[in-house]
Amino acid sequence: MSQSAGPTPPPDGHGTGEGARPGGGASGSGRSLTVADALALPVLAAGQPQVVTGVTRLDRPVRWVHITELTDPASFLKGGELVLTTGMPLPEDTAGIRRYVDELADVDAAALVIELVRRYHRPPDALVQACRSRDMPLVTLARDVNFLEVTQVVHALILGNQADAMRRTQRIHEAFTALTLRGAGPDDVMRAAAEMSGRTVVLENLVHQALICEPSGSTVEEVLAGWEQRSRSTPPGDQPRTRGPEGWLVTPVAYQGERWGRVAMLPPPPGPAAVGGAPAFSPEDVTVLERTAMALTIARLIHATPWERTAHRSALRDLTEQRHHSPEDARARFAALGLPTEGAVYLAVLTDGGTAGDEAGLESRLSHELTALGLPALVGTLAPGRIGVLLALRPAQQWRPTAERLSRVVLGAHPEAVVSVGPEVTRLADAPRSFRAAARVAEAALPGRPLPDGRSFHEQSDVGLRHLLFALRADTRVQDFAERRLGPLVDHDTRHGTDLLTTLRHYLDAAGNKTTTARRGNLSRETVYQRLRTIERVLGCDLESGEERTELHTALTALDVLRLG
Incomplete structure (x- = not known):
């Protein structure tokens, strides 16, 4: 039999409207009883x-x-x-x-x-x-x-459930306090937010560029596809609230009293996860988002580098080291940072040497130059002393004037730096190849060697035998080859005070022409013949053999670049 009673009031201080987390139980599950x-x-x-x-x-x-x-x-x-x-x-x-x-x-x-x-x-x-x-x-x-x-x-x-919720909330506060105390950066904060909530979280700036994406249960491609348009359809607000057609939970992030971006927590795919009007997010999710925004504000004060720069660095490093889960993920990530991913030509530019300690300043100068040119690009430090630039050019656009302007910006601040350019590629997935080629060009750049008039950067066409051997100078096989072929002659010159190595150089540079060799060495033809016979005896070679002359010329070039250090 029913037992009726008057009003049964709830206890004071307990809030309403806790969201249901799909798949959980009613008790001790992190969601309200429904x-x-x-x-x-x-x-x-x-x-x-x-x-x-x-x-x-x-x-x-x-x-x-x-x-x-x-x-x-x-x-x-x-x-x-x-x-x-x-x-x-x-x-x-x-x-x-x-x-x-x-x-x-x-x-x-x-x-x-x-x-x-x-x-x-x-x-x-x-x-x-x-x-x-x-x-x-x-x-x-x-x-x-x-x-x-x-x-x-x-x-x-x-x-x-309320007691469990209080304990969970306490753990959230403790976790973010620990992050703040150890000076965690934005990546650490966002990663912790995704792990604690089990949700996808994205940090974006005021122009709706996704700077950090921590997916949960989705791929980067699924999260960031069409990001800017989707984000612009989600209105801003001053407090954590579910907004927009996809039901994102968003809250602003401030820096020195000014709003500079926001954090978005996304419901599970395919979009609005609230079935029949149930909230998609629990109070714990709101707490996580609030503490995330607070921790990011503090991290922004601690880590002075603008986070757009940090996002560019991270994206470029993942690209050059091919750490993206798939080409689709890479395209979505770069598109969310504002780089065209279709109908563009991509070009890698690297700066090496002489810039250590000034990476942030040089990044800023290069970014300002590209902004002034109206060119979409990502700029970021790839390693100490090395800065990478990924240009996205129109198919018919000439890249040399842009590379020259960037090179002059670098050399104006660091005259000893080397600026190298990789080949053009038409797919973003091939951009790592352009970076690898630019790196090989930089490694082969001979110090003190002038470039063609009107050009201050190095490119693949500059890399000849001497440059290739210079790039490989640390390889012990190159060192061993040079020593085996020419070591006996260098030892002979040292013991007898002769200069047969110079005579050999003149002979090889003259393609075996003895008259030219004599003229270049200011020697008589008889002396040249005598010296060449001595060289053949010391090295055990036949200077009339084209193959042996090629080997000796390669060894001599290797010896020259090894002496450059």
């Missing part, structure tokens, strides 16, 4: 509950249980209550029933449960229509239920 959860409890299931209206809203959270036999129970409610009644107090007239339901809906009661044992054996049509018009869940019980037992069971679950 109407569906309550109806599944044995104490209510024994009454054979039937959902008459509001079937799509059974995910609504239950904040408390309210037993009532009053004609105006709404005046005692605060929202989120599961209202239990025998139906005895319901008005007789249709207008009165409509007013009764409207008042419950206006205070956001979770559901109305009516027992069909005493007054009614079927719900009044007026009640059904009134609940349907307000999308209020109406549940009937065909059998007698002990309402007081229902309150005891449900309230125990709710209070247990």
Whole structure:
């Protein structure tokens, strides 16, 4: 038999509207007890509950249980209550029933449960229509239920959930406090936010460029595809709130009192995760987002480098080291940073040497130059003393003037630096090849050797035999080859005070022409013949052999570059 009572108030200080996390249980799961959860409890299931209206809203959270036999129970409610009644107090007239339901809906009661044992054996049509018009869940019980037992069971679950929620919130605060105390950077903060919430989180600046993306349950491509357009359709706000067509939870991030970006927490794919009006995010998610924004503000004060620069560095390093999970992920990430990923020609520019300690300053100068030129590009430090630039040019656009301007910016600040350029590529996925080629060009750049007039950067066409051997000078195989072929001659010159190595150089440079060799060495032809015979004897070679002359010329070139250091 039902036991009715007056208003059963919830405890003070407990909030309403905790979001349901899909797939979790009702108790100790990180989400609120819902109407569906309550109806599944044995104490209510024994009454054979039937959902008459509001079937799509059974995910609504239950904040408390309210037993009532009053004609105006709404005046005692605060929202989120599961209202239990025998139906005895319901008005007789249709207008009165409509007013009764409207008042419950206006205070956001979770559901109305009516027992069909005493007054009614079927719900009044007026009640059904009134609940349907307000999308209020109406549940009937065909059998007698002990309402007081229902309150005891449900309230125990709710209070247990609230205690668990307090513990979870405390752990969130402790985790972010620890991050702040150890001076964590933005990547660490965003990674922690994604791990604690189990959600995808994205940090963007004011022009809707995604600087950091920590996906959860999605790929980078899925998260960042069409990012700018999607982000612009999600309006800003001053407080953490669910906004936009996809139901993002967003909050602003400030720096020195000025808003400079925001953090977005995304619901699970395919978009709005709230089914039947249930919130997609829990209070713990809101707490994580709030603490994330606070931690990012502090990190911005600690880490002076603009985060756009940090994002460019990270993206370029992942590209050159090919750490992206897929080409699609790379395209989505670069597009979210504002770089065209279709219909462009890509070119890698590297600066090496002489810039160590000034990477940040040089990054800034190069970025300003590219902005002045109106060229989309990413600029970032790839390693100490090495800065990379990825240019995205129009297909018909000439790249040499841009490379020259960038090179002059670098050399104006660091005259000893080497600027190298890789080949053009038409796919972003091939950009690492352009960077590798530019790196090889830089390694082969001979110190002190002038470049062609009007050009201050190095390119692949500059790399000849001498440059190649210079790049390979640390390879012991090159060193061993030079020593085996020419070491005996160098030792002979040292012991006897001769200069046969110079004679050999003149002979090889003259392509075996003895007359030219004599003229260049200021020697008689007889002396040249005599010296060449001595060289053949010391080296055990035949100077008339084209193959041996090629080997000796290569060895001599290797010896020259090895002496450069």
